[in-house]
Amino acid sequence: MKNISILGATGSIGTQTLDVIRKSNGEINLIGISANSSVNKIIEIIKEFKPKYVAMMDEESAKSVERFCIENSIDIVVYKGIEGLEAIASLEEIDMVVTSVVGMIGLRPTIKAIEAGKDIALANKETLVVAGELVMKKAKEMGVDILPVDSEHSAIFQALNGYNEKDVKKIILTASGGPFRGKDIDFLKKVTVEDALKHPKWNMGQKISIDSATLMNKGLEVIEAHFLFNCPYDNIQVVVHPQSIIHSMVEYNDASVIAQLGTTDMKLPIQYAINKKVRKDAVCDSLNFYELGSLTFEKPDLDTFKCLKLAYKVGKEGMLSPCILNAANEEAVALLLEKKIKFLDIAELIEEALEVFKEEKTKEVTIENVIRLDSEVRKYIRQKLN
Numbered sequence: 001m002k003n004i005s006i007l008g009a010t011g012s013i014g015t016q017t018l019d020v021i022r023k024s025n026g027e028i029n030l031i032g033i034s035a036n037s038s039v040n041k042i043i044e045i046i047k048e049f050k051p052k053y054v055a056m057m058d059e060e061s062a063k064s065v066e067r068f069c070i071e072n073s074i075d076i077v078v079y080k081g082i083e084g085l086e087a088i089a090s091l092e093e094i095d096m097v098v099t100s101v102v103g104m105i106g107l108r109p110t111i112k113a114i115e116a117g118k119d120i121a122l123a124n125k126e127t128l129v130v131a132g133e134l135v136m137k138k139a140k141e142m143g144v145d146i147l148p149v150d151s152e153h154s155a156i157f158q159a160l161n162g163y164n165e166k167d168v169k170k171i172i173l174t175a176s177g178g179p180f181r182g183k184d185i186d187f188l189k190k191v192t193v194e195d196a197l198k199h200p201k202w203n204m205g206q207k208i209s210i211d212s213a214t215l216m217n218k219g220l221e222v223i224e225a226h227f228l229f230n231c232p233y234d235n236i237q238v239v240v241h242p243q244s245i246i247h248s249m250v251e252y253n254d255a256s257v258i259a260q261l262g263t264t265d266m267k268l269p270i271q272y273a274i275n276k277k278v279r280k281d282a283v284c285d286s287l288n289f290y291e292l293g294s295l296t297f298e299k300p301d302l303d304t305f306k307c308l309k310l311a312y313k314v315g316k317e318g319m320l321s322p323c324i325l326n327a328a329n330e331e332a333v334a335l336l337l338e339k340k341i342k343f344l345d346i347a348e349l350i351e352e353a354l355e356v357f358k359e360e361k362t363k364e365v366t367i368e369n370v371i372r373l374d375s376e377v378r379k380y381i382r383q384k385l386n
Helices: 012-022 039-049 059-071 081-089 104-115 126-142 151-160 206-214 216-229 267-274 306-317 321-337 345-356 367-385
Strands: 002-007 028-035 053-056 077-080 096-099 119-122 146-148 168-175 236-240 246-252 257-261
Touching (some): 012 096, 028 039, 028 081, 053 081, 059 081, 104 119, 126 146, 126 367, 151 267, 206 216, 216 236, 216 306, 216 321, 306 321
Parallel strands (some): 096 119, 168 236
């Protein structure tokens, strides 16, 4: 039996991880869970899975969960805040942490989990974006496996299985193109938040949906792939594949291309990561090749969707450049969701932040520097708006 914690148990990846546990025939045991403020959802998880520990980022929400447990004689430890996430991530009883929180907030608990010797099923791409060098080095030192949950990185992970790293010529990340595929700048000037949230293929949270619309999600995945697979940026190619059937590919030196195909269902990569490459009974539907029709591929428009181009740029710069990009993007996306800026303002604000904080780019990647710079960039973006 494998004991796990889920950071972000009420989000899209978290809830699908719960489905994987339900279908695991008792092979996966849920020990710890966390959420931000979704008290009702957490209570339902507690009733069904009976974890020993829960953490709520919001203090009042933690009190509500604690009150419910006391009133119903449920023996559970309730933590709060970022320290609570760190506690859930480093529990002695667990073997693995599923990190499915969204944003840079996942960095500290992931580091704590690695230091505690826990394997990581990584769905929080921002952790590697802002501090990939640090995280991968620490994982190697501790003998910890980092197993990707993103569908694209899981596809690469599967395509690399059994092959030698030196035989790899190129990693090919597929992208759906988002809701604005094929649109030009004039069209994007008029789009609304609601338009940007309508992803054509995947059902995701708001932040990731906006990132998909700007292609920043693919940019973050490029940086993540660089660290996960030790692949130079010039050897990571993005291909727009609207059908989202091929989740990514690896080209080898002999020109062979190995692809992973599947339905648009995150339960498969979640299951593959949690079971550390051991294939179990299916938790999603099989592909019906008779009904698929054609699979098409396009080159991404980097001039219209500048976020992807910026991600390649800061990835190659390295050091703290990706931290600046990520902080500016997270804050800009939040402002868009609050309807305080327009869609195209996201890339403009990121570019400006990269220029304003250019003296910070070459500083050492440490937890302290990442957290400090992340805070300063966010503050700048908010002040810029005012």
